[in-house]
Amino acid sequence: MEKVLTRNISPGKAPTDIAAYEANGGYSALRKAMTVMSPDDCRQVISDSNLRGRGGAGFPTGMKWSFVPMGDKCSPGHKYLVCNADEMEPGTFKDRLLMEFDPHQLIEGMILSAYCIGADISYIFIRGEYVVAIERLRAALADCYARGYLGENILGSGYKLEMHVHPSAGRYICGEETALINALEGKRANPRAKPPFPQVSGLWGRPTIVNNVETLCNIPHIIDRGADWFKGLGVGEDAGTKLFGVSGRVKNPGCWELPMGTSVREILEDHAGGMQDGLQLKGFLPGGGSTDFLTRDHLDLAMDYNVIGKAGSRMGTGTMIILDDKTCPVGMVLNLIRFFAHESCGFCTPCRDGLPWSRQVLEDIENGRGKKEDLDTLEYQIKYIGAIGNTHCALAPGAMEPLQSALKYFREDFEHHISGRACPYRSVGGS
Amino acid sequence: MSNSQMIQTDLNSVLTLEELAEIDHELEHIPYKSGASIDALKIVQSSRGWVSDECLQAIAKHLEMSSEELEGVATFYNLIYRRPVGDNVVLFCDSVSCWINGCDDIKEMISQKLGVDYGETTSDNAYTLLPVPCLGACDRAPVMMVGDDLVTHLDRETIDTIFANKESGSET
Numbered sequence: 001m002e003k004v005l006t007r008n009i010s011p012g013k014a015p016t017d018i019a020a021y022e023a024n025g026g027y028s029a030l031r032k033a034m035t036v037m038s039p040d041d042c043r044q045v046i047s048d049s050n051l052r053g054r055g056g057a058g059f060p061t062g063m064k065w066s067f068v069p070m071g072d073k074c075s076p077g078h079k080y081l082v083c084n085a086d087e088m089e090p091g092t093f094k095d096r097l098l099m100e101f102d103p104h105q106l107i108e109g110m111i112l113s114a115y116c117i118g119a120d121i122s123y124i125f126i127r128g129e130y131v132v133a134i135e136r137l138r139a140a141l142a143d144c145y146a147r148g149y150l151g152e153n154i155l156g157s158g159y160k161l162e163m164h165v166h167p168s169a170g171r172y173i174c175g176e177e178t179a180l181i182n183a184l185e186g187k188r189a190n191p192r193a194k195p196p197f198p199q200v201s202g203l204w205g206r207p208t209i210v211n212n213v214e215t216l217c218n219i220p221h222i223i224d225r226g227a228d229w230f231k232g233l234g235v236g237e238d239a240g241t242k243l244f245g246v247s248g249r250v251k252n253p254g255c256w257e258l259p260m261g262t263s264v265r266e267i268l269e270d271h272a273g274g275m276q277d278g279l280q281l282k283g284f285l286p287g288g289g290s291t292d293f294l295t296r297d298h299l300d301l302a303m304d305y306n307v308i309g310k311a312g313s314r315m316g317t318g319t320m321i322i323l324d325d326k327t328c329p330v331g332m333v334l335n336l337i338r339f340f341a342h343e344s345c346g347f348c349t350p351c352r353d354g355l356p357w358s359r360q361v362l363e364d365i366e367n368g369r370g371k372k373e374d375l376d377t378l379e380y381q382i383k384y385i386g387a388i389g390n391t392h393c394a395l396a397p398g399a400m401e402p403l404q405s406a407l408k409y410f411r412e413d414f415e416h417h418i419s420g421r422a423c424p425y426r427s428v429g430g431s
Numbered sequence: 432m433s434n435s436q437m438i439q440t441d442l443n444s445v446l447t448l449e450e451l452a453e454i455d456h457e458l459e460h461i462p463y464k465s466g467a468s469i470d471a472l473k474i475v476q477s478s479r480g481w482v483s484d485e486c487l488q489a490i491a492k493h494l495e496m497s498s499e500e501l502e503g504v505a506t507f508y509n510l511i512y513r514r515p516v517g518d519n520v521v522l523f524c525d526s527v528s529c530w531i532n533g534c535d536d537i538k539e540m541i542s543q544k545l546g547v548d549y550g551e552t553t554s555d556n557a558y559t560l561l562p563v564p565c566l567g568a569c570d571r572a573p574v575m576m577v578g579d580d581l582v583t584h585l586d587r588e589t590i591d592t593i594f595a596n597k598e599s600g601s602e603t
Contacts, residue, residue: 090526090565121460128473128510129522129566131579164460169469169508172564186461186468188507204462247528247569254570289527289565319569327531335530343564345507 004233004241005217006257009101015136018143021104027149029220030108033115034157037223039070043116046219048227050239055084055175055212056287056316058305067199068117068207078121080208081114083216084180085126085133088172090289090339091321094243094255095213099126099133102217103140107163109216111149112223114161117209121162125180128167137165172343176393177210178202179345190347191393214243236261236302244303246272248322249279255319261307265299267320279324283409287316289336290398292405293323312405328425329410330417333403334362340399351396354385358403365414368422375414378407445489450474454493465496468504472511481512509563516559517552522576525562528569537573537585544594553597 008016008024021027033042047062068079083106087095099106106124114122126134141163144150152160171189173179178192181203202208218240222230231239238260244267245255251273258267264286268274275281283293286303292313294301301307308315323332341355358381364370384390386400407414416424446454457470471490476482482490482505491498505511512520523541525534545553545560552559558577568574571583577593 087567088564091528091569092565093567093569096567127567129563129576132581162460167473168510169473170510170564171508183469184466185463186466186470186504188504204466245570247572248531253572285527321527321531321569323531332527332531335525335527339526339564 001241001257001259002233003257004221005098005105005214005243006102008105009097013101015100016102016104018104018140018147021102025224026104026220027108029224030111030149031155033112033223034155034159039116039118042112042223045222045227046116049222049230050227051215051218051222051230052238052305053212054214054218054242054318056089056290056314058315061211061215064199064211065113065117065209067197068209069200070118074118074207078204078206079117079119080203080206081110081117081119081122082177082180082184082203082208082210083110083122083124083126083213084175084177084210085124085130085213086168086175086180087130087213088127088175088343089317089319090336091247091285092245092288092317092319093247094245094317094319096130096133097243097255098213098217099130100136103133103136104144105217105220106213107137107140107144108149109219110163111144111154111161112219113209113211113216115159117207119209120160122164123184124163124165125174125184126165126167127174128170130167134165134167141165171345172339173345173393173395176395179393180210181208188345190345193392234260234304236304237306238304242303242318244271245317245319246322247319248284249276249324249327250274250322251276261302261304263299264294264301264303264320267303268299268322272322275322275324279326281322282325282327282329283323283406285316285321285323285402286313287318287320289321289339290314290395290401291316292401293409294405295409314401326425328366328423329406329413330362330366331423331425333406334359334366336402337362337399340395344395348392348396350385350391351393351399354381355396355399357381358385358399362403365417366423368417368420370414370418372418374418375407375411378403382407442485442489442492445485446475446493447478450478451493454490464494465500468494468496468501469508469511472501472505472508476512480518481515487513515552517556519558519578520576521558521560522563522566523549523560524564524566524568524572524574526565528565529573532572534573534585537590540587540590541594544590544597557597558594 051061052058174183174189176191179189183189198208233240242260247253256271283295285291337359341359344351346352361374382400382404385396453474454471457467475486488498491501547560573585574583
């Protein structure tokens with residue numbers, strides 16, 4: 001398969017600097033856009049490509065951009081492009097790779113995306129723990145200013161753009177785009193009510209687009225090689241390639257660029273090497289901690305947004321977390337709910353008070369203090385906390401996804417904990 | 432926050448000229464002063480290790496916001512420390528992939544070795560142990576950060592090597 005997003009990235013290879021990036025065709029898409037393409041032309045190509053957001057929601061990128069007021073329809077003032085590099089979804093480790101080993105690909109994608117929406121200021125909102133990526137991005141930005149890829153009059157086109165790296169002070173909720181905008185404004189990162197949507201009124205009340213790292217990394221290649229080429233890369237319904245990852249107790253955990261629509265089985269068996277010796281696959285979260293469990297019955301599904309959606313889960317970030325048969329599903333869900341309860345911003349009651357309640361019930365079950373009625377309590381919580389619209393944002397409904405599917409597929413495990421008054425996995429060498 | 436301390440301190444002299452210059456540099460691309468609040472907290476923390484009450488009040492004054500508002504911001508974020516920390520902060524990942532790979536046992540090893548639990552600092556002030564949300568290195572789990580360094584594939588051996596000068600929480 002042709003490598004696109006990782007064409008400059010190989011295990012053991014040094015990070016790509018500006019010379020190596022340019023030598024491999026880097027910034028040619030930018031030259032093309034600045035010389036022969038208008039922002040409208042560029043936006044059209046992205047719309048035609050069917051690129052969907054790689055941060056987890058899978059929203060069509062071209063459509064997201066289309067809500068930004070352009071030309072006379074936009075009141076005078078700044079417009080912003082923000083890169084969401086706040087990779088904190090449990091089990092997700094793809095954007096780190098892209099930023100540490102090919103920072104210029106992201107920057108070129110950002111310049112082009114900013115050009116598409118007429119933004120003049122852009123930010124890379126990156127989690128503070130990504131120290132290496134922050135350093136390399138800052139160095140890469142300096143190179144770009146020196147070569148005229150950023151700043152006033154980019155490549156003589158008259159277009160100007162400034163770009164800043166903004167390390168976050170940490171909180172999972174900053175990955176929610178309106179919470180991220182509040183964090184950029186120096187506030188607590190509580191999500192905002194929508195509408196207005198950020199495309200119309202975002203950072204400092206101005207039109208703002210927030211896109212994920214991997215989404216933006218696709219842009220130069222689509223501008224360079226066109227929408228049809230991009231659509232042809234996928235082997236299923238969706239266009240392009242995707243960074244898929246596998247973590248958990250498999251032989252070869254890692255992250256690989258594969259065609260969109262690659263089967264779960266191929267990712268798990270061919271790339272991750274299958275389960276470690278002595279372990280069986282019990283279930284998996286297809287795309288991070290806030291996606292529903294799927295099981296062995298779903299191994300032949302294509303990793304496409306709609307296919308995984310129809311199976312009752314979400315493709316999310318495309319980085320799978322594997323549950324083996326010697327790891328306790330109740331313990332795993334407890335770990336996830338504990339995370340989401342801790343990371344709730346505290347703004348709305350169902351999330352702030354509901355998630356700690358779920359955590360408490362799960363702690364009781366896991367530690368042998370569970371009662372039969374606890375399963376009804378969990379179902380009740382799933383019904384009320386999990387419904388979109390009952391909470392201010394998607395954090396708590398996302399938290400309910402692994403819980404509800406664990407109850408569906410691994411209900412016996414919950415029941416054994418309760419009837420046996422202990423975690424049955426602790427006696428067989430599991431966690 | 433101690434009121435007596437607040438009254439006695441001249442807030443104009445708390446922050447160094449270097450810190451103020453760095454904060455003002457951030458303000459150049461931010462349309463409202465309060466917009467630099469997180470940057471300012473980080474700038475002060477980077478030179479002092481943590482953000483004291485005095486510093487918080489001085490930053491609030493400089494950014495023309497109330498110290499209560501800034502306190503709300505400071506306590507919201509994981510990586511702003513409102514209590515003193517040791518020379519190195521150990522950010523220990525306890526999220527799902529690390530948990531599957533046995534991070535609970537590793538955390539116990541660290542706690543025993545350093546003699547501290549989450550939120551505590553070793554008696555020689557060398558390390559503060561804190562939990563951190565998923566560090567995004569799940570293919571190399573279990574992982575943690577020691578200062579700015581990511582340490583992967585944690586096991587007894589790596590823990591012994593990293594904290595080589597530490598013996599079961601005793602001072603060295």
